[in-house]
Amino acid sequence: MPIDAAKALAAEPRSGEIAWSVKDVQLYHLGIGAAANPDKHSPATDPDELRYTLESRLHVLPSFATVAGAGSPGVISGLSMPGVEVDLARVLHGGQSLEIHRPLPVEGTATATSRIAAVYDKGKAAVLVMRTEVADAEGSLWTNDAQIFVRGEGGWGGDRGPSAGLEPTTGEPDKVVERPVREDQALLYRLSGDRNPLHADPEFAKVAGFERPILHGLCTYGITLKAVVDTLLGGDVSRVRGYATRFAGVVYPGETLRIRMWRRDGEIRVTVSAVERDDAPVLADTIVQHS
Numbered sequence: 001m002p003i004d005a006a007k008a009l010a011a012e013p014r015s016g017e018i019a020w021s022v023k024d025v026q027l028y029h030l031g032i033g034a035a036a037n038p039d040k041h042s043p044a045t046d047p048d049e050l051r052y053t054l055e056s057r058l059h060v061l062p063s064f065a066t067v068a069g070a071g072s073p074g075v076i077s078g079l080s081m082p083g084v085e086v087d088l089a090r091v092l093h094g095g096q097s098l099e100i101h102r103p104l105p106v107e108g109t110a111t112a113t114s115r116i117a118a119v120y121d122k123g124k125a126a127v128l129v130m131r132t133e134v135a136d137a138e139g140s141l142w143t144n145d146a147q148i149f150v151r152g153e154g155g156w157g158g159d160r161g162p163s164a165g166l167e168p169t170t171g172e173p174d175k176v177v178e179r180p181v182r183e184d185q186a187l188l189y190r191l192s193g194d195r196n197p198l199h200a201d202p203e204f205a206k207v208a209g210f211e212r213p214i215l216h217g218l219c220t221y222g223i224t225l226k227a228v229v230d231t232l233l234g235g236d237v238s239r240v241r242g243y244a245t246r247f248a249g250v251v252y253p254g255e256t257l258r259i260r261m262w263r264r265d266g267e268i269r270v271t272v273s274a275v276e277r278d279d280a281p282v283l284a285d286t287i288v289q290h291s
Helices: 005-010 022-031 047-053 062-066 185-192 202-207 217-232
Strands: 014-020 091-100 108-121 125-136 139-151 175-180 240-247 256-264 267-274 280-290
Touching (some): 005 108, 022 062, 022 185, 022 217, 062 091, 062 139, 062 217, 062 240, 091 217, 175 217, 185 217, 217 267, 217 280
Antiparallel strands (some): 014 108, 091 139, 108 125, 125 139, 240 280, 256 267, 267 280
């Protein structure tokens, strides 16, 4: 069996040093659409956008944690863990959750410790939960869980894991915004480290079952958090405490994201859909916890 759940769960955690620079933060922000906000006149030089792009004003969107120092924490690295041997063409990023322990510095060095925290048997697929905990000299920075969906690798009779999602949102959303995705968005985003050919190579995408390369789920994840911070959190990235989502569908470069937001006590519920495909779901069970 390509996935040995017992071996994967028993494997020793892997630790290594990661580092990031101001340039890495700026590149990530550009990769998720900073300086291209359609709600603003001249967005490239708008003061609110310069907080994402100009080093003298820079702050760090918490979703940068998903690429800091490693590019694709949990997804590609999880496939090299003991007990895991799968075909990359069968792999999809199923979901992501992030807990922020304190604001991310604009540059830094830290220790990242990763392990397989859970393995679930979904029948026709397996789900691996790759947990990465990151700390620097001052203490914990963030905890990152990536849910890795592997088609065709279930059926061994293991634990199915949690299946219930969040309660459906009710009432009209407090805010709705649309964010266009550039045709070259995936090519720009992949410079932050996730070089999976699924997002760039048409032939590889076809082998994986897609008509053309798709946008990284974590790019949509970052675009969405930026929209929430900019519209409902006053642009204050330090207010974000946690952020979780389930990747419910794909996004193709060139499409438009419709992001709906509902305020709740200490949290914001979000749904994301693709406008051009009749509001096809893209992100579901999405929640931003904040102060």
